[in-house]
Amino acid sequence: MEYFVQQLVNGLTLGSIYGLIAIGYTMVYGIIGMVNFAHGDIFMLGGFAALIVYLILLGMFGGVPIALALFIMIIIAMLMTGLWNWVIEKLAYRPLRGSFRLAPLITAIGMSIALSNFVQVTQGPRNKPVPPLVSSVYDIFGISISLKQIIIVLVTAVLLTIFWYIVNHTPLGRAQRATEQDRKMAALLGIDVDKTISITFVMGAALAAVAGTMYLMYYGVIVFTDGFTPGVKAFTAAVLGGIGSLPGAVLGGLMIGLIESLWSAYFTIDYKDVATFSILAIVLIFKPSGILGRPEVEKV
């Protein structure tokens, strides 16, 4: 039983990271209907930004209280990836808006290849290990919970609340939802559609940067190829939860995290990704629009 709860905790942590990335996919998909394949690499870029900021802090001030260091890392990583995604959207996706559906998908794949190789060229191809930032572990009823895991789950919960509030209760969120429902009508009613879409990209990137920082803290290592696998799994999570739905993305992320850690705990670790993808296929076959997704209405 304790073993099971332990795995639940691990799965929840992993799932939070996937959920944070998945929100970026789902928001962008919701608003312009494109799969932003470069989002996983934005997440990787966020992790690298956090790493470099951490090294700057270490070099300039020696030791900084870890809470403050994490806070600065997250903020700068968010700004950094936000700027990147803003530029990427302007250069690679906006010219193709209104073009056919596969065109932005291809530029996104190209952007993903370019971003990971950009980091390889500028930062080197090797693994980047950092000493453990947070190492305390608590023992609660026989289950060991590390401070890292608590931070990850807490930060995720806080950010989700903030973003949920923004999307549902602010003028910006209203503009986003209106653009999502009908872009032309939203423009006629005076919403700056281009700006709204840009902000959506920036928001998604900021969340991915948080996920990147958390990933760096949790695993203590990052490499330029790290965008792909978490990216695909987060995308899987977004689709599983019903792409376009915010709570769905988080739910999907948590499910993927739980499936992964429980499968590794009770079966072989080798086939954990096979299990994840198989469950995705099975869920979609029986519920083709995801768990919380609205079924598409076909108009003739």
Next chain:
Amino acid sequence: MANISQTNVVVSNNLMARALREAFYAGLVALGLFVLFVGLKTDQNILNELVLVQRWGLLAIFVAIAMVGRFLTVAYIRPWFEARKAAKAAAPTVEREAGFVARNFSLLALIALVIYPPVMVALFGFQGSLKWVDNFGIQILIYVMLAWGLNIVVGLAGLLDLGYVAFYAVGAYSYALLSSYLGLSFWLLLPIAGVLAAAWGTILGFPVLRLKGDYLAIVTLAFGEIIRLVLINWTEVTKGTFGISGIAKASVFGIWSFDVSAANNFAKVFGLPMSSAYYKIFLFYLALALCMLAAFVTIRLRRMPIGRAWEALREDEIACRSLGINTVTTKLTAFATGAMFGGIAGSFFAVRQGFVSPESFVFLESAIILAIVVLGGMGSLVGIAVAATVMIGGTELLREMDFLKQIFGPEFTPELYRMLIFGLAMIVVMVWKPRGFVGSREPTAFLRERKSVSGSFTKEGHG
């Protein structure tokens, strides 16, 4: 008169001011983008700790490039494009007769491909031609074959498949395993690999029939990953990440062999000096023949009921169903036919490399093949072949840029920038020509005379 010239001066002054302002902003943005990633480099010191290396000079170059680029775009390039557009709109449109090259492009390209290996041998000798025939010729032809196979699924039937590399892997591993465990010959296994891949296409196609658009895309991607992960982890059969090596070479229909020890070795029979170039040249013609087969089948199928059903499915699935077309079998045959060519290309890949490992079948390959199909103009065979040549040949060329070492110093390795440039090229080509290199389509059904129609009239499908 004076008045007009004055306004011109004011306009150009305004333009310059705007260009300078935009250049400044571009510089700021570039500074923000690159300050952490270019200005600083994470490096390991002797104690294996990460330290930062400062590279402010390089950062300054990046920012300067962004500023100059932006300035030139706003001040000169954009006005020039606008002027040209206006001039084009003003000029009367003249129907130009297509030139000789444009009319006979496919035939000329085919002739060029047939004489390509002898020309390379004549230019560089047998050893020197190896690189050009193998790295450029055969590799590009493999991608053409794969892209033409995927074109049936994506371009004709409009089903977005992100896991096409799975069938490539099935083909490669069918040949590798069956030839090393059972010792069967290439000519027997080539069709078997095609059939096995087609069977997998049907098996994987069946559960995803209900899915559409991006849901279909993610499930096919998942299948591609599952097959790769199984290949990695099923070590008893596939030897995992080590891969299978020492795969038997193909022979010329069993008459001449390319094994050095065999009695009927090609070079021995003809009394030629020993060289590996004969085998490569043979493989080149084999690849060309397989490509032609794929093209022939695609062209013929488009004129048959099944091909028309695919295109109808792409245009409108509901209309298709109400006209009595069985969408289930239509989709499955598209998957199976596409997969078959993937499998054939895969077994050819295995025989060419003599080695297969799961490393060759990552998602990036699927993405590259899909990119070639879309960049070429979905559904257009010639466009896809051109895209494969430009994208694959272009990145291969970067391996050959040794003279750049003399400019940037000996540490400069152009190979490192290969995929970076590949990714950027994908974006640039797509933004420049969203409908692909070949923007027109040849309809197979027409009234009185065949006319090319713009690619923007064809739909991309919802499946």
